[in-house]
Amino acid sequence: xxxxxxxxxxxxxxxxxxxxxxxxxxTRLLTRGNPLSAGGFMAYFNPARHLYTAVNQDNGTTxxxxxxxxxxxxxARLVYIAPSAQLTxxxxxxxxxxxxxxxxxxxxxxxxxEIDETSDVFPALRAAGFSVYAWQRIWDVSHIPTQExxxxxxxxxxxxxxxxxxxxxxxxxPLLQPIEPSPKRAIGMVCSDGARCYVNVTYGIRGIVVMPLxxxxxxxxxxxxxxxxxxxxxxxxxxxxxxxxxxxxxLEPALEDLGASAASRQxxxxxxxxxxxxEEQLVRAPQAANVSVQPSHVSQINEKx
Numbered sequence: 001x002x003x004x005x006x007x008x009x010x011x012x013x014x015x016x017x018x019x020x021x022x023x024x025x026x027t028r029l030l031t032r033g034n035p036l037s038a039g040g041f042m043a044y045f046n047p048a049r050h051l052y053t054a055v056n057q058d059n060g061t062t063x064x065x066x067x068x069x070x071x072x073x074x075x076a077r078l079v080y081i082a083p084s085a086q087l088t089x090x091x092x093x094x095x096x097x098x099x100x101x102x103x104x105x106x107x108x109x110x111x112x113x114e115i116d117e118t119s120d121v122f123p124a125l126r127a128a129g130f131s132v133y134a135w136q137r138i139w140d141v142s143h144i145p146t147q148e149x150x151x152x153x154x155x156x157x158x159x160x161x162x163x164x165x166x167x168x169x170x171x172x173x174p175l176l177q178p179i180e181p182s183p184k185r186a187i188g189m190v191c192s193d194g195a196r197c198y199v200n201v202t203y204g205i206r207g208i209v210v211m212p213l214x215x216x217x218x219x220x221x222x223x224x225x226x227x228x229x230x231x232x233x234x235x236x237x238x239x240x241x242x243x244x245x246x247x248x249x250x251l252e253p254a255l256e257d258l259g260a261s262a263a264s265r266q267x268x269x270x271x272x273x274x275x276x277x278x279e280e281q282l283v284r285a286p287q288a289a290n291v292s293v294q295p296s297h298v299s300q301i302n303e304k305x
Contacts (some may be wrong), residue, residue: 003098006053020083024113031204035080058091067099075110076103087120096128104273130269135246139260142239151231163195207239222254
């Protein structure tokens with residue numbers, strides 16, 4: 001039986017798997033908790049949201065998976081798969097491909113997934129067309145001793161956005177930029193010490209996740225991060241995590257010096273839903289006397305079948 005959308009008759013399955021979901025979106029897990037909790041799975045029945053769960057019943061085993069796309073993003077994210085005891089099931093790649101196809105209907109160009117590099121779901125993601133494009137490590141910075149000092153950080157203003165985008169293009173490798181584009185909205189915090197330190201902050205009921213973009217030439221990075229934690233707005237006692245991608249790995253010694261603790265390394269994986277193809281087309285252009293015009297090569301984006 002091919003995968004299908006979740007319906008109300010599947011609620012007993014969700015209840016059975018409520019503690020067996022394997023997260024593929026670290027930020028969502030740390031800020032919102034278990035995706036199959038009572039407060040989490042009801043969102044999948046809202047047709048107005050780009051949030052979709054599929055069921056795959058294969059040889060007596062039921063598999064679940066979810067995918068989400070945030071408004072305005074060119075990519076979607078796999079949220080979870082379940083149950084954790086069936087990560088090597090032969091029907092899992094089919095379920096993942098079905099979730100990716102649903103994201104393609106929303107207009108997503110890529111689907112992302114984050115998973116511990118030793119996880120049993122790694123082969124299933126590869127079989128479904130995913131490949132590693134970066135590595136990351138989540139650092140728990142909740143218990144770092146803070147130092148009293150004036151805040152060196154401020155909320156991003158629209159005037160800061162060009163500088164943040166320039167910082168992004170200096171730090172993120174060009175091959176990765178089409179997968180997760182530069183910030184388009186004035187959100188997050190910037191350090192007052194020039195345009196070399198920016199953090200995107202995601203808040204949730206369970207915790208706060210900070211994604212930094214810090215230039216290698218920035219000075220006193222450990223002190224700046226300590227200052228950020230001391231003045232992070234609306235913390236209200238929630239745990240705070242800092243996500244370090246492989247292209248920012250030089251930040252990890254500073255976090256160790258601060259006393260932060262690191263989780264296992266994760267693979268950040270991508271499945272491309274669209275590809276560039278070259279197609280010859282004639283393009284009209286003004287023509288001077290005795291000058292011939294050759295056909296131009298125009299690129300267009302076609303969705304994969």
